[in-house]
Amino acid sequence: MSASDSTLHPVARRRVQRDWSQAELARRSNVPRTTVSAIEGDRLTPAVTTALALARALECSVEELFGGGAQSVPDGPAWAWKPAVEPCRYWEAEVGGRRWLYPVESLALNVIPHDGVWRGEPGHDVCAGAAETTLVLACCDPAAGLLAAEYARASGFRLIVLQRGGGEAIALLKGGVVHVAGLHRSTPRQPGRNAETVRAELGEGFRLVRVADWQEGLALGADTRSRSPLSAARNVHRWALREEGSAARECLDELCADASGRTVHSHAAVAEAVRGGWAEAGVCVQLSAAEAGLNFLPVRAEALDLCFAAKLQHDPRIQSLLRLLRSRSYRRVIGELPGYDARHTGELLAV
Numbered sequence: 001m002s003a004s005d006s007t008l009h010p011v012a013r014r015r016v017q018r019d020w021s022q023a024e025l026a027r028r029s030n031v032p033r034t035t036v037s038a039i040e041g042d043r044l045t046p047a048v049t050t051a052l053a054l055a056r057a058l059e060c061s062v063e064e065l066f067g068g069g070a071q072s073v074p075d076g077p078a079w080a081w082k083p084a085v086e087p088c089r090y091w092e093a094e095v096g097g098r099r100w101l102y103p104v105e106s107l108a109l110n111v112i113p114h115d116g117v118w119r120g121e122p123g124h125d126v127c128a129g130a131a132e133t134t135l136v137l138a139c140c141d142p143a144a145g146l147l148a149a150e151y152a153r154a155s156g157f158r159l160i161v162l163q164r165g166g167g168e169a170i171a172l173l174k175g176g177v178v179h180v181a182g183l184h185r186s187t188p189r190q191p192g193r194n195a196e197t198v199r200a201e202l203g204e205g206f207r208l209v210r211v212a213d214w215q216e217g218l219a220l221g222a223d224t225r226s227r228s229p230l231s232a233a234r235n236v237h238r239w240a241l242r243e244e245g246s247a248a249r250e251c252l253d254e255l256c257a258d259a260s261g262r263t264v265h266s267h268a269a270v271a272e273a274v275r276g277g278w279a280e281a282g283v284c285v286q287l288s289a290a291e292a293g294l295n296f297l298p299v300r301a302e303a304l305d306l307c308f309a310a311k312l313q314h315d316p317r318i319q320s321l322l323r324l325l326r327s328r329s330y331r332r333v334i335g336e337l338p339g340y341d342a343r344h345t346g347e348l349l350a351v
Contacts, residue, residue, distance in 0.1 A: 010065045012040040014058045029057035032201050034167040034245055035174055043081040043168075044175045077101050077131075080177040089114035091160050093134035096176045102136070102160060109145040109161040112152075130158070135317040138162040138169035139182025140246070141211065141304060142267045142288050143337055150330055155320035163266050167245030170201050170307070179308055179317065182211070184247050186303035194305045198351045206351040207313060208305040209325060215339035216251055217298040219274050219289040220281045229255055229297045232281065240264050240273035240282030251299055252283040268292075286339025296339075303344075310350070322346070 008016065015025050022040070026033040031053050038044035039054075046054070046066070055062045077092055077099035089104040092115045104114045115130060135151070137144065137159060148159040164172065166183035173181035185193040198206050218229050219240075226232035239261030242248035248267065252259055261279055264270055270282035271292035289296040312318050324330050326346035335342030 009040045009042060011036070011054055011058070014060060014065070015040075018058075025054070025057060029053040032167075032171055032174065035171040038081075038168055038171045038175070041081075044172060045078060045080060045177060047174070047176045050175065079103075080172075083118065086118060086120070088118045089116075090118055091115050091134070092131045093136050093160060094131045095136060095179055098176070099131050100136075100177055102162070106161065106163050109163060110148065111145070112148075112158050112160070133157045133317070135159045135180065135321060136162065136178045137180045137182065137306070138164040138172045138178045139180075139304075139306065140165050140169070140184075140248075140266060141182055142285065142291075143334065143340070144182075146333065147211075147324075150333070151321065151324055154324050154327070155317075157317050157320055159321075165243055165246035165248075165265065166197075167243075170197070173307060173309075174202055179312060179315075180321070181307045182304060183307065184214070184216075184302040184304040185250075186305070187300050191303070194303060194307075195349060195351050198307050202307075202351075204351065205310045206307055207310050208307050208349040208351060209322060210344045210347045210349075211304045211306055211325065212334050212337075212345055213301055213303050213341040213343070215286045215296075215298045216248060216283060216300055216302050217286065217289075217296055218255070218281050219271050219284050219292070220295045220297065221274065222293055222295050224295045227297070229299050232297060233259075236281045238278070238280045240270045240279035242270065242283065247302060248283045255283075255299065287337050290338040298339075301341075305349075307351075322348070 022033050022036045026036050031050055039046055051062045051066055055065055080100040080102050083103040090101045092099060092101055135157060144161040148161050151159040169181035172178045183194050183197060185197050194208055218232055220232060233255040239259045241261050241263045243263055243265060264273055267284035267288040270284040271288040271294055273279040274282055274294055275292040286296050308318055331342040331345045334340050334345060
């Protein structure tokens with residue numbers, strides 16, 4: 001691809017001109033690679049500190065990279081990332097004192113109406129105060145729709161779920177466009193990895209709250225006879241791959257370092273790829289495999305935690321989330337899902 005290609009984001013264009021990879025720009029700017037990727041893909045509007053760090057590394061001004069938008073706080077709402085098409089239905093929420101618009105996605109997880117339709121400008125149908133009573137969560141939990149429904153019922157607030165892998169979820173949290181990000185890197189052998197990841201990517205001043213411990217493993221056709229994930233993996237030629245940087249991809253790499261196939265972006269998509277027949281296997285959580293009627297071979301137990309800034313701990317929206325996770329009724333429901341263990345649900349950890 002030509003470095004002068006006008007379709008590239010200015011960050012990507014200047015990076016390519018220097019023959020740098022995203023990882024190299026991330027190293028030079030001290031910005032996570034997943035954040036660089038999200039910015040270049042117009043999926044993330046950077047915070048001021050991030051914009052300045054990228055501009056310094058690329059030896060240009062913030063205005064040249066972002067047209068000045070990253071330095072100013074507009075009076076009206078701004079896109080959290082640009083919509084793929086127009087007109088576009090959107091939700092609106094307040095995060096960190098700014099009002100953001102989010103292209104509507106995954107109605108399977110979000111059974112809430114949109115707030116308006118964008119046709120060159122916001123077309124507001126939003127109820128007064130809705131943005132301030134909305135919590136935005138980025139995570140890959142296939143049961144997050146259940147969490148959103150119970151949250152709305154118990155609190156009167158609403159929860160928007162953005163289906164993202166852990167790496168991209170943390171990047172969105174760092175960019176200031178979500179309140180909460182989910183990750184599941186901790187295992188019984190490395191119980192502190194979620195906290196270590198947050199500390200490395202975000203620094204101090206964050207909290208982790210446990211959603212559940214779950215099983216991640218191989219989803220295979222229902223007629224598979226193998227009982228060993230390692231032996232089953234040796235016979236797979238077409239994989240449903242998760243994106244690089246995700247815990248599911250890391251899990252697969254431990255089983256099969258040279259796996260090849262097509263990349264999908266959720267646990268449910270992995271299971272659907274196997275059920276549909278264009279992939280022989282993939283790594284996902286047990287719930288997604290069970291819902292697709294697939295055979296499941298567990299590989300490792302993981303801790304699913306939600307991360308949020310400590311300064312938000314007394315925000316009513318976060319307080320409602322913590323109360324729900326600690327409630328006996330929600331712990332019972334989540335503990336009855338295939339592969340979920342709710343014994344530590346609701347436990348809070350300072351990072």
